[in-house]
Amino acid sequence: MSEPVGVALLGCGTVGGGVAKLLLEHGDRLEQRSGRRLELRRVVVRDPAKPRAVVIPPALLSTDIAAALHDPAVHVVVELIGGTDLARRVVLDALAAGKHVVTANKALLAAHGPDVFEAARKAERTVCFEAAVAGGVPIIRALGESLAANQVTAIQAILNGTSNYILTAMADGGKSYADALAEAQRLGYAEADPTLDVDGSDAAHKLAVLAQIAFGVTAQPHEIERQGIERIDVTDIRYATELGYTIKLLAEAWSSPSQVGKSSSRQDAGDRPDDLRPDDLKTVALHVAPVMVRKTDMLAQVRGAYNAIQIVGDVVGETLYQGPGAGMMPTASSVVADLIDLAVGRAQKTFAAARLWSHRDRGFTVEPSEKVRSRFYLRLAVRDMPGVLADVCRVLADEGISISSVIQHEAVEGHPEQSVPLVIMTHYAETGRFRSAVKAIDRLGTVATPAVSYPVDD
Amino acid sequence: MSEPVGVALLGCGTVGGGVAKLLLEHGDRLEQRSGRRLELRRVVVRDPAKPRAVVIPPALLSTDIAAALHDPAVHVVVELIGGTDLARRVVLDALAAGKHVVTANKALLAAHGPDVFEAARKAERTVCFEAAVAGGVPIIRALGESLAANQVTAIQAILNGTSNYILTAMADGGKSYADALAEAQRLGYAEADPTLDVDGSDAAHKLAVLAQIAFGVTAQPHEIERQGIERIDVTDIRYATELGYTIKLLAEAWSSPSQVGKSSSRQDAGDRPDDLRPDDLKTVALHVAPVMVRKTDMLAQVRGAYNAIQIVGDVVGETLYQGPGAGMMPTASSVVADLIDLAVGRAQKTFAAARLWSHRDRGFTVEPSEKVRSRFYLRLAVRDMPGVLADVCRVLADEGISISSVIQHEAVEGHPEQSVPLVIMTHYAETGRFRSAVKAIDRLGTVATPAVSYPVDD
Incomplete structure (x- = not known):
């Protein structure tokens, strides 16, 4: 029987408690899976006296990070501190002290991936992060x-459980954004300050991590265009339903074959998986946005706080992965899977072969989403007078955008006086040209309030 | 740079062609992922002169299996022969000759898993089989x-693309079973003799493989109860729709906590993932059957030839994995992933740690599905006379089964004269007691034809 693996837990909040519970209460199971005992040897917290859901033996608890990092009986440090500053210092120190690192910290990876991975390679240690995404x-x-x-050609993913919970409550219960958010906060699915969840930042961090694995690109989070769910009106949810769609906050990556004369497009992904992409297609557009997804699509069925990731590979075609996107035990499941991989020796092999966040260039560059081709949903509040539809259609036509369908209902409550809602679905168009058209439409005197628009996944 | 990995392909049909295409045309990509060159060194076929979709360099082609197995330049043998007899001999010979083996052969694993894995351990070689399931x-x-x-507590999986294609065509197009099967055959989704696909045998083989990994049980395929889709009537599809369900052929594993006084049940799986199962719950029921799945359930959305597997783990809760279940490139994607894992050295670690099909007992035993608790759909053709419903309800009540809802429509075409359809949905009941009730109902003089029944997943 091999030596036990000594584990130090830095941070013992929700996820840390779950990890501790597995290590303390299911040691035999984990030993059977990894061939070695996983021993919890240190738990570093800010306040050892604080009551916890999982009882930690007092001898393991301390406030001393440095002692944990330099304890020769500790082989793996699990970083569950969060944030980017202290976490970065601690992870770099752990690696320098010869420890492997398991982290659930997507913000750390998105902001400091190159530093952290270079340090790990120098120290010949491994960084695992299954729990950092989804x-x-x-x-x-x-x-x-x-x-x-x-070669991955597209990723479409629901990566933020809070946003998905709110959108589900709006679609199912007809709730307003504010009411759905309040419900999510009451039930613990949203924090008191939900900004990073609902504005797309959290999803962008996770997309940056996935894009590193799939394309080898190091996209700083601020380079990823994002639109949140804060301005989604229940009107849009209703129109989406009427048109056969559901609105989901998607983190997306579209790899473009533009070098061979085709634009990247929702149209291209996944057709003919036996017709592989040439290996010289090397651009990818990354963004987070509310997207209208067909009701029959798997992503439309992902409800509540669940996450799901659809990946199109040029060999396999479309695959989808779904499960709980957060929470004590689901996240602990991923952290402990990393510990088992380290104990088995699998993680070290993967780390060495993948060379993530390294200077080994796979040749992909991030390009703006301007060139991504998509259908679009456009909702306007227009003045109830002749010629308005003609004006709007003219602007779209000038950008080469053709219209697929139009809905104009009677005026509804809440709309500015003397304005009526006008909803247009376009055919496929380049995002950049659509955006130009929207700007021009907003300048029309016949349009009462700024246009609302979302990409449509078809 | 490390030595190349020499690969021999035994069999070059659809999947073999896909594997050859990847190795021959995307060598740089695969080398980048694994750090070693994957070199196709031999392709053994029955008829080298046969025209192929993928052009194989003539120098690689031969009919000589033994030469491939004993070529020192070959490190991995990819078995794509299929069947259980020749495949078993070839795999055992390859292992004895010191080669690693990659196989897509679920029938081989289901029938001869213990032999093959014991031989691999003796030879200190690795067997990989990602492509064997889904x-x-x-x-x-x-x-x-x-x-x-x-600890996995439940598996519910669509593992046979042919059956799912047929059921989708019946549900969407209102086609009869015979018409849907003919369409599937015309489009290449079903073979000329579709028996093993539509009678649940293929799914049972795959379930046997999954059960080995999840529970450590070696279930011979004939020990897995199965019901196929051949007798599903378009009437049942229509009732399912009316009730808010879709019929799917599911391969299922339910792990039972019966030792602590609770029966295994669709009810239990996945509730409260933070409330882990004790590690001493050690029975599992395995079966393949058409199941009514709620329309809003992810499994209900899996269309056409796609496969999907929902796994409930006691730590993570519900997770789902979906993608193409067969075909040239999707299956090749999995075979080549195994080759990359062998080149990286990951597969060897996994093989050693998992000890599949070994004598290491994880204590699980397979029990019949009799004790699985489920809701049930029951369709009867009853004579149009007083007291019939009372008789049926009495039989169910005698087995302690209570009724959730009843549908009785006007008589429809195709039913025996003077009989009307009666559809009953039950509350949760033990499978064994429900089956007893059905037998008793079939003996009632007021019931015209044998009852049709399916479990209902709620």
Whole structure:
């Protein structure tokens, strides 16, 4: 029987408590899976006296990070501190002290991936991060190992459980955004300050991590265009339903074959998986936005706080991975899977082969979403007078955008006086040209309030 | 740079052609992912002169299996022969000759898993089989590695693309079983003799493989109860729709906590993932059957030839994996992922740690599905006379089964003269007691034809 693996837990909040519970109460199971005992040897917290859901033996608890990092009986440090400053210092110190690192910290990876991974390679240690994206969904292994024969061509993912919970409550219960958010806060699905969840920032951090694995691009989070769900009106949810769609906050990556004369497009992804992409297609557009998804699409069925990731690979075609995106035990499941991989020796092999956040260039560059081709939903409040529809159609036509369908209902409550809602679905168009058209439409005297628009996934 | 990995392909049909295409045309990509060149060195076929979709260099082609197995330049043998007899001999010979083996052969694993894995351990070689279950869906890695912190408590899976294609065509197009099957055959989704696909045998083989990973049980395929889709009537599809369900052929594993006084049940799975199962719950029921799945359930949305596997782990809760279940490139994606894992050295670690099909007992035993608690759909053709419903209800009540809802429409075409359809949905009941009730109902003089029944997943 091999030596036990000594584990130090830095941070013992919700996820840390789950990890401690597994290590303390299910040691035999974990030993059976990894061939070695996983021993919890230190738990570092800010306040050892604080009552916890999981009882930690007092001898393990301390406030001393440095002692944990330099304890020779500790082989793996689990970073659950969060944030980017202290977490970065602690992770770099742990690696320098010869420890492997398991982290659930997507913000750290998105902001400091190159530093952290370079330090790990220098120290010949391994960094694992299955829990950093989509909680209990094993998407890091799927992308990095299971789909290794593929060049990923598209990712469409629900990566923020809070936003998905709110959108589900709006669609199912007819709730307003404010009411749905309040409900999510009451039930613990949203924090008191939900900004990073609902404005797309959290999803963008996670997308940056996935894009590193799938394309080898290091996109700083601020480079990823994002639109949140804060301005989604229940009117849009109703129109989406009427048109056969559901609105989901999606983190998306579209790889473009533009070098061979085709634009990247929702149209291209996944057609003819036996017709592989040439290996010289090297641009990718990354963004987070509310997207209208067909009701019959798998992503439309993902409800509440669940996460789901659809990946199109040029060999396999479309695959989808779904599960709980956060929470004590689901996230602990991923953290402990990393500990088992380290104990088995699998993680070290993967780390060495993948060379993530390294200078090994796979040749992909991030391009703005301007060139991504998509259908669009456009909702306007227009003055009830002749010629308005003609004006709007003319602006779209000038950008080469053709209209697929138009809905004009009677005026509804809440709309500015003397204005009526006008909803237009376009055919496929380049995002950049659509955006130009929207700007021009907003300048029309016949349009009462700024246009609302979302991409449509068809 | 490390030595190349020499690969021999035994069999070059659809999947073999896909594997050859990847190795021959995307060598740089695969080398980048694995750090070693994957070199196709031999392709053994029955008829080298046969025209192929993928052009194989003539120097690689031969009919000589033994030469491939004993070529020192070959390190990995990819078995794509199929069947259980020749495949078994070839795999055992390859292992004895010191080669690693990659196989897509679920029938081989289901029938001869213990032999093959014992031989591999003796030879200190590795057997990989991601492609054996669900084609391009990386379910083997998900179960064996990503969810390693979990005890799986339930599996519900669409594992046969042919059956799912037929059921989708029946539900969407209102086609009869015979017409849907003919369409599937015309489009290449069903073979000329579709028996093993539509009678549940293929799904049972795959379930046997998943059950080995999840529970350590070696279930011979004939020990897995199965009911196919051949007798599903379009009437049942219509009632299912009316009741808010879709009929799917599911391969299921339900792990029972019966030792602590609770029966296994669709009710139990997945509730309160933070309330872990004790590690001493050790029975599992395995079966393949058409099941009524709620329309809003993810499994209900899986269309056409796609496969999907829902896994409930006691730590993570519900996760789902979906993708193409067969086909040239999707299956090749999984085969080549195994080759990359062998080149990286990951597969060897996994193989050693997992000890599949070994004598290491994890204590699970397979029990009949009799004790699984479920709701049921029951369709009867009853004579149009007083007291019939009372008789049926009495039989169900005698078995302690209570009724949730009843539908009785006007008589429809195709029913025996003077009989009307009667559809009953039950509350949760033990499978064994429900089956007893059905037998008793079939003996009632007022029931015209044998009852049709399916479990209902709620």
